[in-house]
Amino acid sequence: MSRPTSGRPSTAKNPPIGPPKLSGYVFTEKLGSGTYAIVYKAYRKSGSRQVVAIKCVLKSSLNKASTENLLTEIELLKKLNHENIVRLEDFLWDDQYIYLIMEYCSGGDLSNFIRSKRTIPENILKRFLQQIAKAMKYLYDFNIAHMDLKPQNILLTSEYNPTLKIADFGFSKHLFQGDELHLMRGSPLYMAPEIICKGTYDSRVDLWSIGVIIYECLFGRAPFASRTFKELENKIWDSKPVEIPYGVNITDNCRDLILRLLKRDPNERITFEEFFNHPFVDLEHCASNESLSKAINTVANAVKKDQNGEYKEAIKLYCESLGHFIPAIHFEKDEKKKEAIRAKVKEYMNRAEELKRLMKPKRPPAPANGFKRTVSEDPVEELTELCKDNEELTAAMTLVKAAETENSQEDYEQALKHYELALSTFIIFLKDEKSGPRKDLMGKLIHTWMDAAEKIKMFLDVQSLKTEDTSVKEEETVKNYFDTEKCGIQ
Structure with a gap:
């Protein structure tokens, strides 16, 4: 522990309590206060x-x-080192205070x-x-549980596009598999029902x-916001599931996560592993x-697949890399580096689009001189003739011809649907089918x-894979x- 900073302890029995002062620091403004602590901005x-x-x-306000x-x-805090957890720089003390x-x-x-915002967009x-x-x-x-997570204990590094940091680990505990607690911890609005009810x-x-x-x-x-403590108590003890407010437009994934987190029974609640992977x-x-x-x-794997002619896998990997490039652009603070990353992203996505064009199904060749091919020249017409004595096969041949027409017209979804129906x-x-010309030709054409x-x-x-860099639009x-509605936080 750091040594005391205010010299020798006072010899007075009950020294007067003065404002906190710490050698080497200038206190500027009060940021907040709690039951036994006051937080100041200083330099x-x-x-x-x-x-x-x-x-x-x-010190005198502390009980056991x-x-x-x-x-x-x-x-x-001495042990924790993470970009989203408030860092403890040091701790000192004198006769009256711990800092x-x-x-x-x-x-x-x-x-x-x-x-200040009223609500936050999804x-x-x-x-x-x-x-x-x-x-x-x-x-x-x-194996650390915070035990007092609430908006007041989550700090923002700035008013514009901030980084969030979890603070106030006073109620935290080292917990291991199967450990249970019995003391009341946390704040009622954010406290899980089992703390109070069980x-x-x-x-x-x-x-x-x-x-x-x-x-x-x-x-x-x-969800348990109340005007009185009695109303809050009734909501906590109520067994009715928490509901999403009517008429609010949120994505299905967001809705699913909220409802799985807010299960009253902890055994039905989403697990930590499921939460992290949601x-x-x-x-x-x-x-x-x-x-x-x-x-x-x-993207390096995408380039390898591309060079090997494995175009489908290459396109998927190019698009998968976009899912990492966009957050990388958001994370980067240097504008020149952002633009350099965007330039590479554009290059890779252009290549993905080029590969999509290469994979585009080729139109079936048109008959010579614009004339319809004869049965002897066209295996499809030949099989149609061989199948005319069977209604089901004749219907399947009609589907095949429709699929070939749709394929040539680039109506690919309908073409696929008709090909699959006919093939079945x-x-x-x-x-x-008995051996013979119809079976032989049918086998070849099926392939x-x-x-x-x-x-x-x-x-x-x-074709459905995303190849557009949306990072500029998102930023x-x-x-x-953040610009149109200032936080109003000093």
Whole structure:
């Protein structure tokens, strides 16, 4: 522990309590206060004059429980090192106060941000949630439960497009598989029902709290928001499932995640592993310092497939790399580097589009001189003639001809549908068909039609893949959101 900073202890029995002062720092403004601590903005007197937040805990206000909470917070923060968790720079003490010198976050907390915005759009919320999830994954890997997740304990590094950081680890615990707690922890609005209704709980309470935070961001209020404590108590004890507000437009993945997080029974609640892998959270594609290396590795594999003529796999990998390039562009702060990445992305996506054109099914050759081919010149007409005594085969031949016409007109979805219907009939008949010209010709043409159908299917598969770099548009949307409605956080 760092040595005392204010000289020898006072010899007075009850020294007067003065405002907190810390050698080497200048306190500027009060940022907030709690039951036993006040947080100030301050800066170092020497060197770079770094701005910090100093949590000043009055020793005389501490009882046994609050002392344990403070020691837990110090112990955990000393060990934790993650971009989405508030960093503990140092801790000191004097006769009256214990000082936790913390990383300063100029954007205030998420609670103030929500109040200033009223609601948060889903695309912005997703960015926020990915950062919360990354921090929770880090804690989960160390068997740490936060136990007091709420908007007030999530800080923003700035007012514009901030990074989120989880703070206040006073209630946190090291938990292991099967561990249960019995003490009341957390804040009622964000507290999982089992804490109050059952009195026993485990780390899954953090998942409930995340669900409440998402709900409040999207809808402007917590699901148990109440005017009185009695009303809150009734809602907590009510067994009715939490519902999404009527008429609110959110994606299916977002809705699914909220409802699975806000299950009253922790055994029915989404697990941590399921949460981290949920498609709405999508940690695989969140903006991070790893995004660019993931993109480069993926596109390198795409180039190899491309060079080997494996065009379908190459297109898929080019498009998959886009899922990493876009967050890499968002993560990069240097504008020149952003533009350099975008230039490479454009190059790769142009190649993907070129490969799509190469995979486009070729039109069937037209009859010479514009005349219809005779039965002897056209195997399709020959098989039509051989099948005219069977209604099902005649109908299948009609479907094949329709498919070939649609293929030539680039109506690929209809062509595939008709090829598949016709083939299902021919394959069944071929099995029991007697040897002869019809069976031989049918066997040859089935392979031709299957090949045509497969090419169409492959083309349709790759045609739907996204090859547009939307990072500029997304950044513009984010910029407009933060510029048009200022957070109002000092």
